[in-house]
Amino acid sequence: xxxxxxxxxxxxxxxxxxxxxxxxxxxxxxxxxxxxxxxxxxxxxxxxxxxxxxxxxxxxxxxxxxxxxxxxxxxxxxxxxxxxxxxxxxxxxxxxxxxxxxxxxxxxxxxxxxxxxxxxxxxxxxxxxxxxxxxxxxxxxxxxxxxxxxxxxxxxxxxxxxxxxxxxxxxxxxxxxxxxxxxxxxxxxxx
Numbered sequence: 001x002x003x004x005x006x007x008x009x010x011x012x013x014x015x016x017x018x019x020x021x022x023x024x025x026x027x028x029x030x031x032x033x034x035x036x037x038x039x040x041x042x043x044x045x046x047x048x049x050x051x052x053x054x055x056x057x058x059x060x061x062x063x064x065x066x067x068x069x070x071x072x073x074x075x076x077x078x079x080x081x082x083x084x085x086x087x088x089x090x091x092x093x094x095x096x097x098x099x100x101x102x103x104x105x106x107x108x109x110x111x112x113x114x115x116x117x118x119x120x121x122x123x124x125x126x127x128x129x130x131x132x133x134x135x136x137x138x139x140x141x142x143x144x145x146x147x148x149x150x151x152x153x154x155x156x157x158x159x160x161x162x163x164x165x166x167x168x169x170x171x172x173x174x175x176x177x178x179x180x181x182x183x184x185x186x187x188x189x190x191x
Contacts, residue, residue: 001051001058002119005065008044009112011037012072016108019079019172023093023101031083034076041076045069059119064186068115071179075108078175082168089161096146100139100169107135107176114183126187129180136173143170 015037022030048069052062086093093101114128146166150159 001048001055001065002060002115004044004048004051005060005068006112006115008041008048008069008072009115011041011044012076013105013109013112015041015076016079016105016172019083020098020101020105022083023097025093025098031087034080034083038076038080041073045073060186061189064182064189067182068179068186071175071182072111075111075172075175075179078168078172079104082165082172085168086161086165089164091158091161091165094146094162096142096149096166097169100142100146100166100173103135103139103142104169104172104176107132107173107180110135111176111179111183114180118183118186122187122190126184129183129187132180132183133177136176139169139173143167 015034018030018033018037022034024030048065052058052066055062058065085091110128110132114125114132117125117128143166147163150162153159153162
């Protein structure tokens with residue numbers, strides 16, 4: 001059962017690596033890799049839910065597995081939505097996006113590593129949860145820097161498009177923190 005969650009975490013981390021690549025300006029190829037990870041992540045979530053339906057016991061509480069799966073799925077959805085919105089608005093990633101994307105990928109990798117440690121080394125899983133939160137909390141600083149720089153831009157359409165997409169990065173960060181918080185909760189309960 002935990003292997004299914006670990007698989008979903010790995011898929012999500014790969015998806016956020018693709019999102020970071022897209023944020024560095026790697027374009028359609030990276031967006032396509034993110035979309036593929038999103039589809040694979042959805043399939044991994046469905047497999048976990050089906051396994052939970054028939055499981056008599058699990059190494060981690062069923063509700064916790066369900067919640068982690070739901071929340072890590074949200075991370076991929078938020079990243080995919082950021083790319084979609086940028087495409088609709090005709091917005092291209094910049095240096096601010098690259099910085100935020102890298103931190104989001106780091107946070108997601110820490111979550112995936114935490115999933116692997118959850119059963120055998122819960123304290124280390126908790127440290128990975130902290131690492132994830134630390135990585136993505138810096139996204140807020142990058143967001144403010146990006147917004148301050150937008151004040152220098154005269155093109156209102158460009159400003160509004162950038163503002164909307166930058167805000168999407170914050171949504172991804174919030175989704176990662178929610179996964180990290182639940183991971184810590186499981187550690188505190190004594191996984």
